[in-house]
Amino acid sequence: xxxxxxxxxxxxxxxxxxxxxxxxxxxxxxxxxxxxxxxxxxxxxxxxxxxxxxxxxxxxxxxxxxxxxxxxxxxxxxxxxxxxxxxxxxxxxxxxxxxxxxxxxxxxxxxxxxxxxxxxxxxxxxxxxxxxxxxxxxxxxxxxxxxxxxxxxxxxxxxxxxxxxxxxxxxxxxxxxxxxxxxxxxxxxxxxxxxxxxxxx
Numbered sequence: 001x002x003x004x005x006x007x008x009x010x011x012x013x014x015x016x017x018x019x020x021x022x023x024x025x026x027x028x029x030x031x032x033x034x035x036x037x038x039x040x041x042x043x044x045x046x047x048x049x050x051x052x053x054x055x056x057x058x059x060x061x062x063x064x065x066x067x068x069x070x071x072x073x074x075x076x077x078x079x080x081x082x083x084x085x086x087x088x089x090x091x092x093x094x095x096x097x098x099x100x101x102x103x104x105x106x107x108x109x110x111x112x113x114x115x116x117x118x119x120x121x122x123x124x125x126x127x128x129x130x131x132x133x134x135x136x137x138x139x140x141x142x143x144x145x146x147x148x149x150x151x152x153x154x155x156x157x158x159x160x161x162x163x164x165x166x167x168x169x170x171x172x173x174x175x176x177x178x179x180x181x182x183x184x185x186x187x188x189x190x191x192x193x194x195x196x197x198x199x200x201x
Contacts, residue, residue, distance in 0.1 A: 013100055019093065029089040033075045046078035047071045080127035080134075090114045091124070098128055 014022065023029045038044065043064065044051050050068035062072035076082050081091055094114060098105045107122035114121065 014096070019096060023089050023092045026087055026089050029087075029092045030075060032092060033088060037075055037079075045069060045071065046073050080131040084124075084127075086116065086120060086124060090116065094124055095128055098125065 023032065034043070042051065043053050045053055045064075045066035045068065047066060048069040048071070050066055052067040053064050054067065056063060056065045056072060062074045062077070064074065065072050075088075076084065081088070084091070094105075094110055097110070097113070105125065107118055107125055110116060110121035110125060111118040116124065
């Protein structure tokens with residue numbers, strides 16, 4: 001963005017105008033998704049992995065056909081978009097909105113912005129989040145982690161849970177700060193105690 005603004009204005013991203021120019025129609029959205037799934041045009045069958053694929057006549061019942069397993073498929077096959085009747089343009093825009101929003105995107109906002117029913121918008125958002133979980137891997141490069149506090153006020157606890165006084169002790173500190181040099185600092189002993197695979201450096 002060329003215009004300066006207060007706060008974290010240096011963050012790179014698309015304007016709303018650029019977003020709709022990137023996904024002007026269903027064909028552009030489909031091509032964007034296919035380029036991500038099958039880079040360099042190496043389209044493979046999601047059923048058997050074969051590269052022996054071809055375009056189906058009139059793209060019916062699906063755009064592509066596998067010469068090995070004889071199955072039809074599309075860019076949706078084997079993804080969270082499979083069996084969804086929501087247009088790929090709306091999927092692509094929803095993915096961008098949910099990926100770049102600092103405070104999350106509600107189903108009501110997706111309902112208003114994409115012209116979906118609230119129920120369809122909620123399901124779409126849930127599927128996108130599930131896709132992030134299923135496709136997640138180990139973080140690489142420079143990783144920064146913020147911290148948060150989980151729990152309510154001490155006076156709302158039951159008697160058998162015990163009371164620890166006031167201040168920061170009434171909430172469990174969950175989080176960890178990672179220096180850019182790769183060294184990790186632990187502020188409390190219970191940080192990530194029960195999380196497997198967390199490594200520093």
